Amino acid sequence: MGVPTLGCDCAVCTSQDPRDRRLRPSVLLRWPDSSLSERLAVSERLAVIDTGPDFREQALRQGLTRLDAVFYTHAHADHIMGLDDLRPLSFTVFREGGPIPLYASAETAEAIERIYDYTFSPQATYPTRARVKLMPLAERTPVHGVEFIRVPLLHGEMEIAGFRIGRAAYLTDVSAIPEPSFALLEGLDHLVLSALRHKPHPNHATVEQAVSWARRIGARHTWLTHIAHELGHEQTNRSLPETIRLAYDGLELPLDLGPLNPSAGPNA
Ligand SMILES: [Zn+2]
Ligand SMILES: [Zn+2]
Numbered sequence: 608m609g610v611p612t613l614g615c616d617c618a619v620c621t622s623q624d625p626r627d628r629r630l631r632p633s634v635l636l637r638w639p640d641s642s643l644s645e646r647l648a649v650s651e652r653l654a655v656i657d658t659g660p661d662f663r664e665q666a667l668r669q670g671l672t673r674l675d676a677v678f679y680t681h682a683h684a685d686h687i688m689g690l691d692d693l694r695p696l697s698f699t700v701f702r703e704g705g706p707i708p709l710y711a712s713a714e715t716a717e718a719i720e721r722i723y724d725y726t727f728s729p730q731a732t733y734p735t736r737a738r739v740k741l742m743p744l745a746e747r748t749p750v751h752g753v754e755f756i757r758v759p760l761l762h763g764e765m766e767i768a769g770f771r772i773g774r775a776a777y778l779t780d781v782s783a784i785p786e787p788s789f790a791l792l793e794g795l796d797h798l799v800l801s802a803l804r805h806k807p808h809p810n811h812a813t814v815e816q817a818v819s820w821a822r823r824i825g826a827r828h829t830w831l832t833h834i835a836h837e838l839g840h841e842q843t844n845r846s847l848p849e850t851i852r853l854a855y856d857g858l859e860l861p862l863d864l865g866p867l868n869p870s871a872g873p874n875a
Contacts, residue, residue: 608685609661610836619836626840626855631659631685632779632833634799635669636772638864640751649673652751656680656770656777662689666696668857673699676750677739679711680779681767682718690723694737701738708742710755712768716741744768753864758791760784763810773865775799776826779833781812784820797860798826801833814838814847821851830854 610629611620619627633655640652654676655662674696680686690709697707711719719741720727726736742748748755758769758776761783769778769788774796778784781801784792792798802817812820814831821829829851834843840853847853 608835610834612836615836617836619839622839624840626853628856629834630661630665630856632801633657633659633662633665633686633689634777635665635671636753636862636864638751638753652753654678654750654753654755657686657779658689658693659685660688663692665856666692671696673703674707675700677707677709678744678748678755678768678770679709679715679719680769681762681765682711682715682722683780686780687715687719687722690719690739691726691737693739694735697738698735706738706740708750709739710742710744710748712744712766714765715768716743756791758788760788771795772862774863775860780810781817781820782808782810789824792824792826795824795826796828797862798824798829799832799854800829802831802838803833804835804837806837814843818848818851822848826850828852828860830858830860 609631610627636654637651639650641650643650652675653673655674656678657680658677693707700707725731725733744757746757753772756771758771758778760767760769760778760781762780763782767780769776771791774794776792776795777799779801798821800817800821801812802814803811805813807813817831827850832854834853840855843853
């Protein structure tokens with residue numbers, strides 16, 4: 608719901624700590640690619656996971672001017688309702704030679720097509736609709752030298768996607784991690800994992816569940832995300848093991864994104 612949560616005046620919603628102000632969850636990945644043409648005057652590839660209702664605000668904060676790919680975890684509103692704000696970015700990429708690929712499972716794609724009928728319908732005629740293209744989400748999806756590995760997760764009854772990229776993984780809206788998915792999560796430097804609150808919720812892990820998965824997965828650092836207003840930043844951090852911390856808006860992490868193609872330069 609975002610923090611502050613509408614209509615709430617609890618201690619976290621009225622906190623002056625900027626880390627208690629939380630937009631809807633999303634992550635931006637950037638990596639060098641020296642093969643990008645000089646005409647573009649850029650040397651970075653950019654991908655986001657999810658475009659929630661706060662995507663525009665987040666993109667402005669990060670100075671985002673283009674995008675090479677979008678990955679979707681699932682089709683709940685807090686993860687897809689910023690899709691339309693891909694429009695201006697998609698016009699740039701379109702001029703570079705094609706629509707922005709949106710990688711989504713069949714179930715997620717079907718919901719996105721229904722909600723954004725005016726963008727995806729074969730009859731769509733709106734002239735400035737987003738230049739985007741839904742693509743099937745494979746087990747492994749290479750994007751300009753970086754491989755996105757799908758990590759199946761459960762979100763209540765629904766199977767959704769988490770992602771592993773090199774020595775990092777992003778798992779949001781998790782209520783259970785299927786046993787085979789743990790094998791995809793070995794050897795991580797950074798794990799981003801959702802933890803809603805302390806009180807149980809049918810579709811989301813509690814802090815206690817997330818901490819126990821984090822211990823099993825054993826990443827060097829675990830960052831909790833998708834945090835509701837029950838969890839104050841400072842206070843919650845004090846109760847967590849040393850390698851586990853609450854994430855916060857604007858947090859930047861240096862990641863090893865794994866084997867890049869040789870032309871793409873050193874890892875960063
Ligand atoms: Zn959800
Ligand atoms: Zn969510």
